[in-house]
Amino acid sequence: QSVLTQPPSASGTPGQRGTMSCSGSSSNIGSNPVSWYQQFSGSAPKLLIYNNNQRPSGVPDRFSGSKSGTSASLAISGLQSEDEGDYYCAAWDDSLNGWVFGGGTKLTVL
């Protein structure tokens, strides 16, 4: 069972705005920045968002992140078929002194 809670699935149609949530606690999301990772089948995860809402170089601005209290969310505007994959949230946990992850949300673009 993952420390951070994510819905197992999300879906949308091309061009729509998709969102997914991530819930944690005071020892992780409540006190540390959230990061998001994109993973396609058979590949390693890739950093998508860091420090709650920052995009690494090369990540399209269609992807955005936000955080409030002990929850965070990832938004994807203008969904594309190539966005289909698994999305994981993560945060540093002060009790663990390491990273905790969500169970992942599988995004389907219908």
Added chain:
Amino acid sequence: QLQLQESGSGLVKPSQTLSLTCSVSGVSIDSGYFSWSWIRQPPEKGLEWIGYIYYNGTTFYNPSLKSRVTISVDRSKNQFSLKLTFVTATDTAVYYCVRGLSGSAVTTWGQGTLVRVSS
């Protein structure tokens, strides 16, 4: 450009020791600021942080695995390694070596290597 590459045995017998090495290229492990971690992902499941090491050898481990895990660094080879003892089938997973910024994000991932625990 930073690259991480895992290597090691892909099949380990139950109760034996899993050993993996991560070769780092493009940046020195001694470059500071960053931690060097192992993260694993069982088939069709989520991600689990195993532990990390700093360039000076300081280590931190996930309490759930702490009694079985050792992470070490070989600065002369620009590598860091993972040993997991007394493995069982539940340790079957893709193991990733990663570079991270403690308190922030995992910035760079290796491609991952599948380790199966089976007799």
